[in-house]
Every structure is written in C-alpha cells, then in structure tokens.
Amino acid sequence: MPENPHRSADEISDALAWVCARIEDIRRDLRYGADSGQTGDPEPLKRVLDSFRAGSDLADPLQGLHHALLRVGDPLGVWGHVRPHSRSVTLAGADNGTPYEPVYRCPTGRCAGRTPDNTTEFPLVCAMTGRELLQETL
Numbered sequence: 001m002p003e004n005p006h007r008s009a010d011e012i013s014d015a016l017a018w019v020c021a022r023i024e025d026i027r028r029d030l031r032y033g034a035d036s037g038q039t040g041d042p043e044p045l046k047r048v049l050d051s052f053r054a055g056s057d058l059a060d061p062l063q064g065l066h067h068a069l070l071r072v073g074d075p076l077g078v079w080g081h082v083r084p085h086s087r088s089v090t091l092a093g094a095d096n097g098t099p100y101e102p103v104y105r106c107p108t109g110r111c112a113g114r115t116p117d118n119t120t121e122f123p124l125v126c127a128m129t130g131r132e133l134l135q136e137t138l
Helices: 009-021 023-031 043-054 059-071
Strands: 102-105 134-137
Touching: 009 023, 009 043, 009 059, 023 043, 023 059, 043 059
Parallel strands: none
Antiparallel strands: 102 134
8 A cells, every 4th residue: 555645644644643643652662572672652653753742734744754663573553543534423312312522622632632541540631741630522
C-alpha cells in the first residue's frame, strides 16, 4: 500500500489521540532492544511531543513515529490505528437508546480526545500535557 504523505487534520487528530492514549506502551515498545543506557523518550516519540508542545505541524513527526513502530514489530504503526477519511462517529442515543454519552476532549484541542470505554484510570489525563481531559456530554 503506498504511503499517503498528505494527512487530513482529522487523521492527524485521531493519530495524536491514539499516541496520547498509548504513550507508555509506545515508549516501552521503542525502548525494547534499544541501548540500555538510553535516557528520556525515544527520538521518534520525542519529535512528536516536541512538535505538539511547540504547536508545530505533526504530520512528519507522526510519520516518523509510524515507521519507528513498524521497525520494532507493530504491524499497524500509527496510521493503521486511524480510520482514513472516516471518523465513524455515532451520536449518543441514535442507535442504542442511550440518553447521553460522555466524551473527553483534548485540553489543547489538537487531538480527537478519547472515550472512556478503553480506559481504566480516572480522571482521564492528557499524556502530553498532564492536564485533565475536558468532559462533555453529547
């Protein structure tokens, strides 16, 4: 499958949300087999975090992280976890009668945030800023 160097804002936002939610696993995977004297974040993750904090474009750093994850054996990398051209959003209550659904937004507005269904620790905290995610109800 050819690479898509032009990522939409939604894809980048979703990818950033995926990185935030799994940042410790990503750190562990990238460090596995690396020099045991390594300190700090692995370089591909550091580039994403630095670009995020600087408010810079994230497409290239996320692409670098994607390739780094592929090299260490993650078969999907970053982009394989992001649905291209579709956010697959279902409004709460539209299908299953649920009167409301909590949604947790990124405190900086740069990522897609998360849903609580794959989280075991509350309050939900942004792994990049350390700030609590903003809760809203749909």
